Amino acid sequence: xxxxxxxxxxxxxxxxxxxxxxxxxxxxxxxxxxxxxxxxxxxxxxxxxxxxxxxxxxxxxxxxxxxxxxxxxxxxxxxxxxxxxxxx
Numbered sequence: 001x002x003x004x005x006x007x008x009x010x011x012x013x014x015x016x017x018x019x020x021x022x023x024x025x026x027x028x029x030x031x032x033x034x035x036x037x038x039x040x041x042x043x044x045x046x047x048x049x050x051x052x053x054x055x056x057x058x059x060x061x062x063x064x065x066x067x068x069x070x071x072x073x074x075x076x077x078x079x080x081x082x083x084x085x086x087x088x
Contacts, residue, residue, distance in 0.1 A: 006042060007034060013049050022053040025060060025078075032083035037074070044072050 001009075011034070015027035026049075037045070048056065048070060059066035060078045 003039075003042075010034065010042065010045060010049070017053050019053060022057060025057055025081075026053070028083045029060075029078045033074075033077060041074055044074055048072075048074070 011027070011030055014030035015023050017023050017026055030045075034042075034045075051070070055064070058064040059070060059075060060081075062079060066075055
């Protein structure tokens with residue numbers, strides 16, 4: 001699969017998680033950072049998206065420690081939460 005098709009697929013999966021909170025966190029992160037990902041980062045993110053939203057959100061917010069396989073620079077960047085829009 002070419003890079004563009006793969007990114008479109010990941011974008012859809014990132015923004016259609018099932019809850020608005022997960023969509024904003026995972027989809028927002030994808031939109032903000034995916035353009036710079038390597039193929040290895042995309043591989044990792046594809047595997048990451050297979051996990052439950054509640055787990056992803058807990059790992060990203062630092063509420064629970066991430067399993068070793070998900071302790072990755074992509075998750076570390078997600079923890080900054082600088083991509084989530086805040087209503088004023």
